[in-house]
Amino acid sequence: MHDKIDEADAKPALQLRLIICLGLVAALAPLSIDMYLPSFPTIRADFETSAAQVQLTLSGYMLGFTLGQLGYGPLSDRFGRRPVLLSGIGLFVLMTVLCATANSVESLSVFRFFQAVGGAAGTVLSRAIIRDRFSGAFMARAMSLMLMFILLAPMIAPVIGGYLLVWIGWRAIFWTLVLCGALAVLVVLLGIPESLPRERRSQPGMSSLLQGYGKVLGHRKALGYVLSGGITFGALFAFLSGAPFVFIEFYGIAPEHMGYIFTLNVGGVLIGGWLNSKLVIRKGVQEMMSLGVWMLFGGALILFVLIYTNAWGVWGVIAGIVVFTLPINVINANAAAGALEFFPENAGTASAVVGSVRYGCGAASGFCVGLMHDGTAMPMGIAILACSVLSILFLTAMLRREN
Numbered sequence: 001m002h003d004k005i006d007e008a009d010a011k012p013a014l015q016l017r018l019i020i021c022l023g024l025v026a027a028l029a030p031l032s033i034d035m036y037l038p039s040f041p042t043i044r045a046d047f048e049t050s051a052a053q054v055q056l057t058l059s060g061y062m063l064g065f066t067l068g069q070l071g072y073g074p075l076s077d078r079f080g081r082r083p084v085l086l087s088g089i090g091l092f093v094l095m096t097v098l099c100a101t102a103n104s105v106e107s108l109s110v111f112r113f114f115q116a117v118g119g120a121a122g123t124v125l126s127r128a129i130i131r132d133r134f135s136g137a138f139m140a141r142a143m144s145l146m147l148m149f150i151l152l153a154p155m156i157a158p159v160i161g162g163y164l165l166v167w168i169g170w171r172a173i174f175w176t177l178v179l180c181g182a183l184a185v186l187v188v189l190l191g192i193p194e195s196l197p198r199e200r201r202s203q204p205g206m207s208s209l210l211q212g213y214g215k216v217l218g219h220r221k222a223l224g225y226v227l228s229g230g231i232t233f234g235a236l237f238a239f240l241s242g243a244p245f246v247f248i249e250f251y252g253i254a255p256e257h258m259g260y261i262f263t264l265n266v267g268g269v270l271i272g273g274w275l276n277s278k279l280v281i282r283k284g285v286q287e288m289m290s291l292g293v294w295m296l297f298g299g300a301l302i303l304f305v306l307i308y309t310n311a312w313g314v315w316g317v318i319a320g321i322v323v324f325t326l327p328i329n330v331i332n333a334n335a336a337a338g339a340l341e342f343f344p345e346n347a348g349t350a351s352a353v354v355g356s357v358r359y360g361c362g363a364a365s366g367f368c369v370g371l372m373h374d375g376t377a378m379p380m381g382i383a384i385l386a387c388s389v390l391s392i393l394f395l396t397a398m399l400r401r402e403n
Contacts, residue, residue: 070356072120073351074213074352077196081125086188095117130146216339229334232331236362250376300387
Protein backbone atom coordinates (compact mmCIF):
# COMPACT_ATOMS: atom_id res chain seq x y z
CA MET A 1 0.00 0.00 0.00
CA HIS A 2 1.41 3.37 -1.00
CA ASP A 3 0.70 6.72 0.59
CA LYS A 4 -0.63 9.17 -1.96
CA ILE A 5 -2.59 12.33 -2.61
CA ASP A 6 -4.88 12.59 -5.63
CA GLU A 7 -3.07 14.59 -8.31
CA ALA A 8 -6.20 16.61 -9.00
CA ASP A 9 -6.05 17.95 -5.44
CA ALA A 10 -2.28 18.12 -4.96
CA LYS A 11 -2.22 21.86 -4.23
CA PRO A 12 -2.37 22.51 -0.47
CA ALA A 13 -4.97 25.27 -0.89
CA LEU A 14 -7.32 22.92 -2.77
CA GLN A 15 -6.77 20.16 -0.23
CA LEU A 16 -7.56 22.48 2.67
CA ARG A 17 -10.65 23.90 0.98
CA LEU A 18 -12.04 20.42 0.35
CA ILE A 19 -11.26 19.26 3.90
CA ILE A 20 -12.96 22.34 5.39
CA CYS A 21 -16.08 21.85 3.25
CA LEU A 22 -16.27 18.17 4.16
CA GLY A 23 -15.82 19.05 7.83
CA LEU A 24 -18.64 21.59 7.68
CA VAL A 25 -21.05 19.12 6.11
CA ALA A 26 -20.08 16.29 8.48
CA ALA A 27 -20.52 18.70 11.42
CA LEU A 28 -24.32 18.40 11.07
CA ALA A 29 -24.15 15.21 13.16
CA PRO A 30 -22.34 16.62 16.22
CA LEU A 31 -24.36 19.83 15.98
CA SER A 32 -27.58 17.79 16.12
CA ILE A 33 -26.34 15.96 19.19
CA ASP A 34 -24.47 18.55 21.23
CA MET A 35 -26.69 21.59 20.66
CA TYR A 36 -29.68 20.00 22.38
CA LEU A 37 -27.87 18.18 25.20
CA PRO A 38 -28.31 21.06 27.72
CA SER A 39 -32.07 20.85 27.16
CA PHE A 40 -32.44 17.24 28.42
CA PRO A 41 -33.82 18.21 31.87
CA THR A 42 -36.11 20.85 30.31
CA ILE A 43 -37.49 18.40 27.72
CA ARG A 44 -38.12 15.89 30.52
CA ALA A 45 -40.07 18.51 32.52
CA ASP A 46 -41.91 19.81 29.43
CA PHE A 47 -43.16 16.36 28.41
CA GLU A 48 -43.46 15.12 32.04
CA THR A 49 -41.42 12.00 31.34
CA SER A 50 -38.38 10.14 32.71
CA ALA A 51 -34.66 10.74 32.21
CA ALA A 52 -34.35 7.36 30.47
CA GLN A 53 -37.13 8.33 28.01
CA VAL A 54 -35.37 11.58 27.14
CA GLN A 55 -32.07 9.73 26.67
CA LEU A 56 -33.87 7.53 24.13
CA THR A 57 -34.07 10.58 21.86
CA LEU A 58 -30.26 10.39 21.76
CA SER A 59 -30.10 6.60 21.47
CA GLY A 60 -32.74 6.74 18.72
CA TYR A 61 -30.61 9.25 16.90
CA MET A 62 -27.62 6.91 17.18
CA LEU A 63 -29.67 4.02 15.81
CA GLY A 64 -30.91 6.09 12.86
CA PHE A 65 -27.38 7.23 12.18
CA THR A 66 -26.18 3.63 12.19
CA LEU A 67 -28.81 2.37 9.76
CA GLY A 68 -28.59 5.44 7.53
CA GLN A 69 -24.89 4.98 6.93
CA LEU A 70 -25.42 1.35 5.88
CA GLY A 71 -27.58 2.63 3.03
CA TYR A 72 -25.65 5.71 1.94
CA GLY A 73 -22.29 3.93 1.57
CA PRO A 74 -23.32 1.43 -1.13
CA LEU A 75 -25.64 3.96 -2.80
CA SER A 76 -22.75 6.41 -3.17
CA ASP A 77 -20.53 3.63 -4.59
CA ARG A 78 -23.22 3.08 -7.22
CA PHE A 79 -24.54 6.61 -8.00
CA GLY A 80 -21.69 8.89 -6.91
CA ARG A 81 -21.06 10.87 -3.75
CA ARG A 82 -22.69 14.22 -4.53
CA PRO A 83 -26.33 13.32 -5.39
CA VAL A 84 -26.59 10.93 -2.44
CA LEU A 85 -25.10 13.57 -0.12
CA LEU A 86 -27.63 16.21 -1.21
CA SER A 87 -30.55 13.79 -0.80
CA GLY A 88 -29.50 12.94 2.75
CA ILE A 89 -29.17 16.57 3.80
CA GLY A 90 -32.63 17.29 2.36
CA LEU A 91 -34.12 14.55 4.54
CA PHE A 92 -32.24 15.95 7.55
CA VAL A 93 -33.78 19.41 7.06
CA LEU A 94 -37.34 18.03 6.73
CA MET A 95 -37.06 15.87 9.85
CA THR A 96 -35.52 18.70 11.86
CA VAL A 97 -38.60 20.83 11.14
CA LEU A 98 -40.74 18.01 12.53
CA CYS A 99 -38.51 17.77 15.63
CA ALA A 100 -39.08 21.46 16.27
CA THR A 101 -42.86 20.93 16.22
CA ALA A 102 -43.02 17.59 18.13
CA ASN A 103 -45.78 17.39 20.75
CA SER A 104 -44.55 14.36 22.74
CA VAL A 105 -41.26 12.75 23.68
CA GLU A 106 -42.27 9.64 21.69
CA SER A 107 -42.79 11.62 18.47
CA LEU A 108 -39.56 13.53 19.13
CA SER A 109 -37.71 10.20 19.37
CA VAL A 110 -39.19 9.05 16.05
CA PHE A 111 -38.33 12.30 14.26
CA ARG A 112 -34.83 12.23 15.77
CA PHE A 113 -34.38 8.73 14.33
CA PHE A 114 -35.19 9.91 10.79
CA GLN A 115 -33.28 13.15 11.28
CA ALA A 116 -30.24 10.98 11.94
CA VAL A 117 -30.91 8.87 8.85
CA GLY A 118 -30.62 12.06 6.80
CA GLY A 119 -27.67 13.47 8.72
CA ALA A 120 -25.73 10.22 8.28
CA ALA A 121 -25.01 11.15 4.66
CA GLY A 122 -22.61 13.94 5.62
CA THR A 123 -20.57 11.76 7.94
CA VAL A 124 -20.26 8.60 5.85
CA LEU A 125 -19.66 10.39 2.55
CA SER A 126 -17.10 12.84 3.92
CA ARG A 127 -14.94 9.84 4.85
CA ALA A 128 -15.55 8.20 1.47
CA ILE A 129 -14.53 11.38 -0.38
CA ILE A 130 -11.34 11.60 1.72
CA ARG A 131 -10.59 7.99 0.70
CA ASP A 132 -11.25 8.87 -2.96
CA ARG A 133 -8.61 11.61 -2.76
CA PHE A 134 -5.98 10.27 -0.34
CA SER A 135 -4.46 7.00 0.91
CA GLY A 136 -2.17 5.72 3.65
CA ALA A 137 -0.78 8.11 6.24
CA PHE A 138 -1.86 11.09 4.10
CA MET A 139 -5.43 9.86 4.45
CA ALA A 140 -5.03 9.61 8.23
CA ARG A 141 -3.69 13.16 8.33
CA ALA A 142 -6.60 14.42 6.18
CA MET A 143 -9.03 12.59 8.48
CA SER A 144 -7.45 14.26 11.51
CA LEU A 145 -7.70 17.71 9.95
CA MET A 146 -11.31 17.13 8.92
CA LEU A 147 -12.19 15.89 12.41
CA MET A 148 -10.64 19.02 13.90
CA PHE A 149 -13.06 21.16 11.87
CA ILE A 150 -15.93 18.83 12.75
CA LEU A 151 -15.05 19.18 16.43
CA LEU A 152 -15.51 22.92 16.29
CA ALA A 153 -19.24 22.07 16.25
CA PRO A 154 -19.38 20.39 19.68
CA MET A 155 -17.14 23.16 21.01
CA ILE A 156 -19.69 25.88 20.22
CA ALA A 157 -22.95 23.89 19.94
CA PRO A 158 -23.65 23.37 23.67
CA VAL A 159 -22.94 27.05 24.37
CA ILE A 160 -25.35 28.13 21.63
CA GLY A 161 -27.88 25.49 22.68
CA GLY A 162 -27.68 26.53 26.34
CA TYR A 163 -28.41 30.17 25.60
CA LEU A 164 -31.15 29.36 23.07
CA LEU A 165 -32.74 27.17 25.76
CA VAL A 166 -32.67 29.95 28.38
CA TRP A 167 -33.66 32.82 26.08
CA ILE A 168 -36.22 31.20 23.75
CA GLY A 169 -36.80 27.52 24.57
CA TRP A 170 -35.61 24.09 23.44
CA ARG A 171 -37.56 24.18 20.16
CA ALA A 172 -35.42 27.10 18.95
CA ILE A 173 -32.46 24.70 18.96
CA PHE A 174 -34.05 22.62 16.21
CA TRP A 175 -35.00 25.68 14.14
CA THR A 176 -31.36 26.69 14.29
CA LEU A 177 -30.41 23.24 13.01
CA VAL A 178 -32.79 23.74 10.07
CA LEU A 179 -30.72 26.79 9.06
CA CYS A 180 -27.52 24.76 9.47
CA GLY A 181 -28.90 22.10 7.12
CA ALA A 182 -29.74 24.71 4.49
CA LEU A 183 -26.20 26.09 4.71
CA ALA A 184 -24.81 22.55 4.30
CA VAL A 185 -26.68 22.24 0.98
CA LEU A 186 -24.94 25.40 -0.26
CA VAL A 187 -21.54 24.07 0.86
CA VAL A 188 -22.06 20.88 -1.16
CA LEU A 189 -23.22 22.77 -4.25
CA LEU A 190 -20.37 25.28 -4.18
CA GLY A 191 -17.44 23.50 -2.54
CA ILE A 192 -17.58 19.70 -2.94
CA PRO A 193 -17.10 18.30 -6.46
CA GLU A 194 -17.90 14.71 -7.39
CA SER A 195 -14.97 12.48 -6.40
CA LEU A 196 -16.08 9.11 -7.80
CA PRO A 197 -15.97 8.96 -11.64
CA ARG A 198 -18.52 6.77 -13.43
CA GLU A 199 -15.96 4.18 -14.47
CA ARG A 200 -15.13 3.44 -10.80
CA ARG A 201 -18.71 3.03 -9.63
CA SER A 202 -20.09 -0.33 -8.54
CA GLN A 203 -22.57 -2.39 -10.53
CA PRO A 204 -26.28 -2.27 -9.66
CA GLY A 205 -27.98 -5.13 -7.85
CA MET A 206 -28.25 -6.74 -4.44
CA SER A 207 -25.41 -9.18 -5.12
CA SER A 208 -22.95 -6.31 -5.65
CA LEU A 209 -24.09 -4.70 -2.39
CA LEU A 210 -23.74 -7.92 -0.41
CA GLN A 211 -20.35 -8.65 -1.95
CA GLY A 212 -19.14 -5.21 -0.90
CA TYR A 213 -20.23 -5.69 2.71
CA GLY A 214 -18.87 -9.24 2.72
CA LYS A 215 -15.50 -8.00 1.51
CA VAL A 216 -15.30 -5.39 4.29
CA LEU A 217 -16.64 -7.56 7.12
CA GLY A 218 -14.44 -10.48 6.13
CA HIS A 219 -11.18 -8.54 6.36
CA ARG A 220 -9.69 -9.27 9.79
CA LYS A 221 -7.38 -6.27 10.12
CA ALA A 222 -9.94 -3.80 8.79
CA LEU A 223 -12.52 -5.18 11.21
CA GLY A 224 -10.04 -4.75 14.06
CA TYR A 225 -9.78 -1.05 13.28
CA VAL A 226 -13.56 -0.78 12.92
CA LEU A 227 -14.43 -2.50 16.21
CA SER A 228 -11.73 -0.80 18.27
CA GLY A 229 -12.70 2.62 16.94
CA GLY A 230 -16.40 1.86 17.37
CA ILE A 231 -16.03 0.94 21.03
CA THR A 232 -14.12 4.20 21.56
CA PHE A 233 -17.17 6.03 20.24
CA GLY A 234 -19.19 4.13 22.83
CA ALA A 235 -17.00 5.70 25.52
CA LEU A 236 -17.55 9.16 24.03
CA PHE A 237 -21.34 8.77 23.91
CA ALA A 238 -21.43 7.42 27.44
CA PHE A 239 -20.10 10.85 28.36
CA LEU A 240 -22.46 12.73 26.02
CA SER A 241 -25.61 10.97 27.25
CA GLY A 242 -24.68 11.09 30.93
CA ALA A 243 -23.11 14.54 31.19
CA PRO A 244 -26.29 16.70 31.08
CA PHE A 245 -27.83 14.95 34.09
CA VAL A 246 -24.52 14.62 35.94
CA PHE A 247 -23.51 18.27 35.65
CA ILE A 248 -26.91 20.01 35.66
CA GLU A 249 -28.79 17.91 38.23
CA PHE A 250 -26.08 16.28 40.37
CA TYR A 251 -23.53 19.11 40.45
CA GLY A 252 -25.99 21.99 39.91
CA ILE A 253 -24.34 23.55 36.82
CA ALA A 254 -26.63 26.05 35.04
CA PRO A 255 -27.78 24.78 31.59
CA GLU A 256 -26.33 27.82 29.81
CA HIS A 257 -22.92 27.03 31.35
CA MET A 258 -22.87 23.40 30.23
CA GLY A 259 -21.41 24.47 26.91
CA TYR A 260 -18.23 25.72 28.55
CA ILE A 261 -17.59 22.26 30.01
CA PHE A 262 -18.01 20.71 26.56
CA THR A 263 -15.68 23.36 25.14
CA LEU A 264 -12.92 22.33 27.55
CA ASN A 265 -13.35 18.69 26.57
CA VAL A 266 -13.41 19.37 22.85
CA GLY A 267 -10.25 21.44 23.31
CA GLY A 268 -8.54 18.25 24.51
CA VAL A 269 -9.81 16.35 21.46
CA LEU A 270 -8.55 19.11 19.14
CA ILE A 271 -5.08 18.95 20.70
CA GLY A 272 -5.03 15.19 20.14
CA GLY A 273 -6.06 15.65 16.52
CA TRP A 274 -3.37 18.25 15.92
CA LEU A 275 -0.71 15.97 17.40
CA ASN A 276 -1.91 13.07 15.25
CA SER A 277 -1.74 15.16 12.07
CA LYS A 278 1.89 15.97 12.92
CA LEU A 279 3.00 12.47 13.98
CA VAL A 280 1.08 10.00 11.81
CA ILE A 281 3.20 10.49 8.66
CA ARG A 282 6.31 9.49 10.64
CA LYS A 283 4.85 6.92 13.05
CA GLY A 284 2.25 5.25 10.85
CA VAL A 285 -1.45 4.49 11.32
CA GLN A 286 -1.17 1.32 13.42
CA GLU A 287 1.34 2.73 15.91
CA MET A 288 -0.73 5.88 16.45
CA MET A 289 -3.89 3.78 16.85
CA SER A 290 -2.24 1.63 19.50
CA LEU A 291 -0.96 4.71 21.34
CA GLY A 292 -4.46 6.20 21.24
CA VAL A 293 -6.31 3.26 22.79
CA TRP A 294 -3.82 2.97 25.66
CA MET A 295 -4.09 6.72 26.30
CA LEU A 296 -7.87 6.31 26.34
CA PHE A 297 -7.63 3.56 28.96
CA GLY A 298 -5.34 5.69 31.13
CA GLY A 299 -7.70 8.67 30.92
CA ALA A 300 -10.78 6.52 31.60
CA LEU A 301 -9.11 5.00 34.66
CA ILE A 302 -8.19 8.43 36.02
CA LEU A 303 -11.77 9.64 35.44
CA PHE A 304 -13.23 6.59 37.22
CA VAL A 305 -10.96 7.07 40.25
CA LEU A 306 -11.85 10.78 40.46
CA ILE A 307 -15.57 9.98 40.30
CA TYR A 308 -15.34 7.12 42.82
CA THR A 309 -13.34 9.12 45.36
CA ASN A 310 -15.12 12.42 44.59
CA ALA A 311 -11.69 14.06 44.70
CA TRP A 312 -12.03 17.77 43.82
CA GLY A 313 -15.78 17.40 43.22
CA VAL A 314 -17.07 18.67 39.90
CA TRP A 315 -13.64 20.00 38.92
CA GLY A 316 -12.16 16.53 39.34
CA VAL A 317 -14.77 15.09 36.97
CA ILE A 318 -14.15 17.86 34.42
CA ALA A 319 -10.38 17.30 34.61
CA GLY A 320 -10.81 13.54 34.21
CA ILE A 321 -13.04 13.98 31.16
CA VAL A 322 -10.52 16.32 29.51
CA VAL A 323 -7.79 13.67 29.97
CA PHE A 324 -10.02 10.86 28.69
CA THR A 325 -11.09 12.79 25.55
CA LEU A 326 -7.53 13.76 24.53
CA PRO A 327 -6.91 10.64 22.37
CA ILE A 328 -10.43 10.44 20.84
CA ASN A 329 -9.41 12.13 17.58
CA VAL A 330 -6.20 10.06 17.40
CA ILE A 331 -8.24 6.85 17.56
CA ASN A 332 -11.07 7.95 15.26
CA ALA A 333 -8.83 9.25 12.48
CA ASN A 334 -6.53 6.24 12.45
CA ALA A 335 -9.34 3.70 12.85
CA ALA A 336 -11.10 5.14 9.79
CA ALA A 337 -7.90 5.45 7.76
CA GLY A 338 -6.74 1.96 8.73
CA ALA A 339 -10.06 0.38 7.75
CA LEU A 340 -10.67 2.33 4.52
CA GLU A 341 -7.11 1.82 3.25
CA PHE A 342 -7.92 -1.75 2.19
CA PHE A 343 -10.98 -0.82 0.06
CA PRO A 344 -10.26 1.86 -2.57
CA GLU A 345 -13.03 0.50 -4.82
CA ASN A 346 -15.63 0.20 -2.04
CA ALA A 347 -14.82 3.31 0.00
CA GLY A 348 -18.49 4.19 0.50
CA THR A 349 -19.39 0.73 1.78
CA ALA A 350 -16.32 0.57 4.03
CA SER A 351 -17.09 4.05 5.40
CA ALA A 352 -20.66 2.91 6.08
CA VAL A 353 -19.38 -0.03 8.14
CA VAL A 354 -17.00 2.26 10.08
CA GLY A 355 -19.74 4.77 10.86
CA SER A 356 -22.47 2.22 11.58
CA VAL A 357 -20.37 0.35 14.11
CA ARG A 358 -19.34 3.64 15.73
CA TYR A 359 -22.83 4.97 16.19
CA GLY A 360 -24.24 1.53 16.99
CA CYS A 361 -21.77 1.36 19.87
CA GLY A 362 -22.74 4.92 20.80
CA ALA A 363 -26.44 4.02 20.88
CA ALA A 364 -25.80 0.93 23.01
CA SER A 365 -23.54 2.83 25.39
CA GLY A 366 -26.00 5.71 25.81
CA PHE A 367 -28.83 3.25 26.41
CA CYS A 368 -26.80 1.46 29.11
CA VAL A 369 -25.98 4.74 30.85
CA GLY A 370 -29.69 5.58 30.84
CA LEU A 371 -30.58 2.21 32.35
CA MET A 372 -27.96 2.60 35.10
CA HIS A 373 -28.98 6.20 35.85
CA ASP A 374 -28.89 6.72 39.62
CA GLY A 375 -28.44 10.48 39.86
CA THR A 376 -24.64 10.26 40.17
CA ALA A 377 -21.65 10.22 37.78
CA MET A 378 -20.84 6.53 38.45
CA PRO A 379 -22.81 4.99 35.53
CA MET A 380 -21.01 7.31 33.13
CA GLY A 381 -17.60 6.48 34.62
CA ILE A 382 -18.23 2.71 34.57
CA ALA A 383 -19.37 2.75 30.91
CA ILE A 384 -16.37 4.82 29.79
CA LEU A 385 -13.87 2.55 31.55
CA ALA A 386 -15.51 -0.62 30.18
CA CYS A 387 -15.42 0.74 26.62
CA SER A 388 -11.74 1.67 26.91
CA VAL A 389 -10.84 -1.89 27.97
CA LEU A 390 -12.86 -3.42 25.10
CA SER A 391 -11.18 -1.09 22.61
CA ILE A 392 -7.74 -2.41 23.58
CA LEU A 393 -8.93 -6.02 23.44
CA PHE A 394 -10.36 -5.70 19.93
CA LEU A 395 -7.26 -3.94 18.59
CA THR A 396 -4.75 -6.39 20.05
CA ALA A 397 -6.83 -9.49 19.19
CA MET A 398 -7.42 -8.65 15.53
CA LEU A 399 -4.28 -6.79 14.50
CA ARG A 400 -0.77 -8.17 14.57
CA ARG A 401 1.89 -5.53 14.71
CA GLU A 402 3.45 -4.89 11.30
CA ASN A 403 7.23 -4.91 10.98
